[in-house]
Amino acid sequence: MDDALVTDSRFADPDAAYRLIVEAHRGLSEAESHALNARLVLILANHVGDMVVLEQALRLAKAGPTLPIPA
Amino acid sequence: MPPRKTIFQYAYARSRDQDAATPANHPVVISGAGPVGLSLAIDLAQRGIKVVLLDDADRIGEGSRAICFAKKTLEVFARLGCAEPMLDKGVRWSVGRVFRGDGELYSFDLLPEAGHRMPAFINLQQYYVEKHLVDRLEALPLIDLRWRNRVSAIVRYADHTALTVETPDGPYDLATDWLVACDGARSPARAMLGLPFEGEVFEDQFLIADVRMTAAFPTERWFWFDPPFHAGQSALLHKQPDDIWRIDLQLSRDANAEHEQRPEIVTPRIARMLGHSDFDLEWVSIYRFQCRRLARFVHDRVVFAGDAAHQVSPFGARGANSGVQDAQNLGWKLALVLKGEAPAELIATYDHERSEAADDNILNSTRATDFLAPHTSAERLLRDSALDLAPHAAFAQRMVNSGRLSMPTAYAHSPLSTPDGEAWEGGVPPGAPVPDAPLLRDGEPTFLSDALGPDFTLLTWCTLAAKLPPSVTHVRLGAGHLADGDGLFSARFALPPQGAVLIRPDGHVAARAVAFNEAWLHAALARASRGSHG
Numbered sequence: 199m200d201d202a203l204v205t206d207s208r209f210a211d212p213d214a215a216y217r218l219i220v221e222a223h224r225g226l227s228e229a230e231s232h233a234l235n236a237r238l239v240l241i242l243a244n245h246v247g248d249m250v251v252l253e254q255a256l257r258l259a260k261a262g263p264t265l266p267i268p269a
Numbered sequence: 270m271p272p273r274k275t276i277f278q279y280a281y282a283r284s285r286d287q288d289a290a291t292p293a294n295h296p297v298v299i300s301g302a303g304p305v306g307l308s309l310a311i312d313l314a315q316r317g318i319k320v321v322l323l324d325d326a327d328r329i330g331e332g333s334r335a336i337c338f339a340k341k342t343l344e345v346f347a348r349l350g351c352a353e354p355m356l357d358k359g360v361r362w363s364v365g366r367v368f369r370g371d372g373e374l375y376s377f378d379l380l381p382e383a384g385h386r387m388p389a390f391i392n393l394q395q396y397y398v399e400k401h402l403v404d405r406l407e408a409l410p411l412i413d414l415r416w417r418n419r420v421s422a423i424v425r426y427a428d429h430t431a432l433t434v435e436t437p438d439g440p441y442d443l444a445t446d447w448l449v450a451c452d453g454a455r456s457p458a459r460a461m462l463g464l465p466f467e468g469e470v471f472e473d474q475f476l477i478a479d480v481r482m483t484a485a486f487p488t489e490r491w492f493w494f495d496p497p498f499h500a501g502q503s504a505l506l507h508k509q510p511d512d513i514w515r516i517d518l519q520l521s522r523d524a525n526a527e528h529e530q531r532p533e534i535v536t537p538r539i540a541r542m543l544g545h546s547d548f549d550l551e552w553v554s555i556y557r558f559q560c561r562r563l564a565r566f567v568h569d570r571v572v573f574a575g576d577a578a579h580q581v582s583p584f585g586a587r588g589a590n591s592g593v594q595d596a597q598n599l600g601w602k603l604a605l606v607l608k609g610e611a612p613a614e615l616i617a618t619y620d621h622e623r624s625e626a627a628d629d630n631i632l633n634s635t636r637a638t639d640f641l642a643p644h645t646s647a648e649r650l651l652r653d654s655a656l657d658l659a660p661h662a663a664f665a666q667r668m669v670n671s672g673r674l675s676m677p678t679a680y681a682h683s684p685l686s687t688p689d690g691e692a693w694e695g696g697v698p699p700g701a702p703v704p705d706a707p708l709l710r711d712g713e714p715t716f717l718s719d720a721l722g723p724d725f726t727l728l729t730w731c732t733l734a735a736k737l738p739p740s741v742t743h744v745r746l747g748a749g750h751l752a753d754g755d756g757l758f759s760a761r762f763a764l765p766p767q768g769a770v771l772i773r774p775d776g777h778v779a780a781r782a783v784a785f786n787e788a789w790l791h792a793a794l795a796r797a798s799r800g801s802h803g
Contacts, residue, residue, distance in 0.1 A: 205662035212667040213636050216655070220639065223647040231647035258662065 203216035277329040279403075281417040281437055292442040295321045296607050298432065299449045300420045304335065304395065305575030305592035306451035307402035311349045312600030314411040315723070318607055321443070322412060323434060325419035329403070331552055334395040335589035336507060338516055340380070341677040341702060342593045343387040344718050344776065347686035352387075355398060359391030360508050367671050371497050374487075374659050375666050379674055382706040384757040386716040390674070392488075392509045395589065419768040423448065423461045425569045447603060447616075449572045451592070454559075456577035462568060468561030469635060471582065473642035474520040475556050476529055479513050480539060482548035486514075494656055498541035501730035503641050503671075505584075506542070513551060516542065517583070519641060526555040558582030558638055558666060560631045566595075567620045575597060576613045579627035581634035584641065584672030591630050594677060595623050601724070601774035605798055617798045618685055626678035633673045640670035677702040680777060687771075687780035687793045696763035696771070699778050706758040708751040717758065718776075720744045725779070725794065726772040730764060735787040738794065741771075749788055773797055 209215045219238075223231050243252055286293040297313060299306045302324035310320045338346075338359065346352040363380040366373055380389035406412050421440065422433035430448040433440050450458035459466060491506040493499070502519040509515055516539060520529055528534060530553050540546040545578035562579035566572060575592030599619050605611035607718035643649035658665035663705055680686065686699035697703055706717040718727075722742020727733075730747045737743055746764070753759055766772060769785035772778055772795050 205664055207664040207667040209664075209667075211671065212664065213633070213670060216640075216651075216668045216670070217636055219651060220648055223645065223651070226645075226647065228646055231645070231650075235647075261293070261661075 201260065202248065202251050205258070271541060273327040274331045276331055277400050277403075279327050279329075279416045281327050282415075283436075283438055284413065284415055284418075286443060287436065287441040289441075292431070292444045294429075294444045294446075296318065296446045297321070297449065298323060298430075298443060298445040298447075299451055300324075300623040301450065301575075301577070302399070302403070302414060302416075303453060303575065303592075303605055304398055304402065304589050305596050306449070307399060307406060308345065308593050309449060309451065309574065309596035310412050310414070311351075311402065311406055311409060312596060313604060314406075314409040314603035315349070316600065318411065318604050320412045321445070322406075322414045323418040323420060324414070324416055325380065325497065327416035329396045329399045331394075331396060333588070335398070336391050336392045336394060336509055337355040337586035337590075337674070338393055338398065338707075339586060339590045339675045339677075340385060340387045341675075341776075342537070342590045342703070343391065345593055345597045346402075347387070347718065348721075349402070349405060352400045352778075354401045354404075355393055355758060356388075356391065358395060358510050358711065359393035360488050360510055361388040361391050362488045362490065362508070363389035364487075365492065365671070365674075367669060368491065368493045368496065369656050369659075370495055372660075374494075374656070374669065384755060385705040387705070390586070392507055392556075392705065394509055394511075397510070398589075414597075420452075420458060420461075423458060423571065425571060427569055433661055445570070446607065447570050447572060449574055450577045450723070451574050451596075452577050453710050454576040454580045456573070458550035458571065459573065459577055462571065464563055464568065466561045466563060466580070468559065468580075468631065470561075471558045471638050471642060472522045473557070473638075474522065474524050474526060474529075476516075476518045476520055476535065476538075476553065477556060477583075478516045478518070478535060478539060478553045479509070479551040480516060480543075480548040480550050480661055481511075481513055481738065483512050483542070484514070486541070493592055494669075494671075499538070504542060507669075514548075518542075520555070524555075530555055532611045549613065556583075558634075560635045560638070562624075562627050562631060565620055566623060566627075572599060572603075572616065572619065574623075579631065581630050583631075584637045584674075585634055586675045587634055590675040591626055594626065595619075598623055598774045607766065611798045618683065618799070622680045622685075625680055625682060625723075630680045632674075635786055637670045637672045664774050672676045683777075685773070685779060685797045685799070687789075687796050689781065691783045693781070693783075694763055696781070697761070698779050702777050703770075703772055705760045706753070706761050707755055708746070708752055708758060709754045714754075715751070717744075721772060721776065724774050725797070727790070728762070728764065729768070729785055730766050731785065733785065735790070737790075741790075741794070771797070 298321045303317040310322045313320050366376045394434040418434045421435045430441045488508050493504040505517040507515040566578045581587045602615045643652045655665050655668045659669050683700045724740040726742045767784040770781045779797040782789045
């Protein structure tokens, strides 16, 4: 697979980016959180605007929890 | 648990102030002989200021308190004349490993670059740090350390503070130009002044234990998410001197603290972690972490420092380290004010600068604690997803947060800094702490941190025609002076051939100029000490 998908860290302050997402979920019900995540996926997918990248991202997301930890 | 064991015993001695007809008046009284109060007392005495240091106990006791002392703090201790015994005793480390389940997610090195006199961190029990500070302090006749002297009443005035102090011989009164409260997270001084301590109290509980065992684990910080020996929670293992190991175990929110501390509950839990039960429990305690601070650290002539001023959760070693850095920030300012070389308003910049640091520490500490203990299922899902991706995607690894370890805060908005007059490529901006650099004096290796003066320091490559004020130590770099053998000074400071960097007594940059001139120096000094020069 060519590596069009960027998995290097791109935020100057990744903790701040993570925190922003966490705070967006504060006070939401579980259903509301799922809906927020879904809308966020669609918004970011459109921002990426590249089918190859989107497919690679989906592959990584699907495999993420099942891939063995590299030695 | 039994009460804290005494490690080092001292003795109460009656002071002359207790027999005075009217309350004795002192320039500075410090309440609390912990790492912060002791550091401040030594710094002030080295600057020629008389100090009365009061402590309600007469001993240094055990307890699961600070263990990780950071490079910047060690540089401060070096200037206070007591780093060597700590470095000899402490366990040096710079590598951390993060595990999930039974696999390693990643490792990190906190000091990947060479050319620093001090290690990234040493682990050393707080009681040893306090002991070495007391040993150093006892060589300084300007410090009057009074054990079993407990401040029981404080009255604030605009230009001084009145105190009542309880002793085994009964109470006595004191007056002081400045009271510095270094009396810890439960600060009695804060309560006496009725000052609110606001912030977040985390619901999750953590069990902290010190165990004694001989083990061949490397001297690294090991952190587990969801380990097989403690499912669904987190765990931390850290080595200390004397074969003591610090263990932090996250407990559930509704865990019964009383029950969890019982040896018959704690011991098997730790045995599962270590894979054997060949250890002794030295200390066990349960905490709910808090991130709180005073809105202001200066109230008339009462100044708060360390945990009395701000409290953070321990993941990141930001408690004692930031407290010692409070003392480092306050010492030179208080000395200038007491010598009449700066106006009392200089102390307001302590509040400004150390507030910036406290907010930085609370922010990092809160982010880490939330990552370890997600508030909701949505937050936990996000956290676990970052852990899922961490082994396969660098960006996710950067989001995994097992504590961001203490770094000195740059005072980005300090009123004491002179903004750059010209554009600089790289280097150390005004307000930032200066990094160390290896240098050569007559071919012999030394460090920039050893060359810094007791007050201000001016770094240049070039010779100076100007006569410098006595508060300025000129450090000249270059061949024949302090040679930049490895080029690391140049890489870290980006100092032009005719340029200059003015460093404050606490090791932060006050100002820098592409071309040195006397008017710039005097203006920068005046600004950095609010009118004491120029």
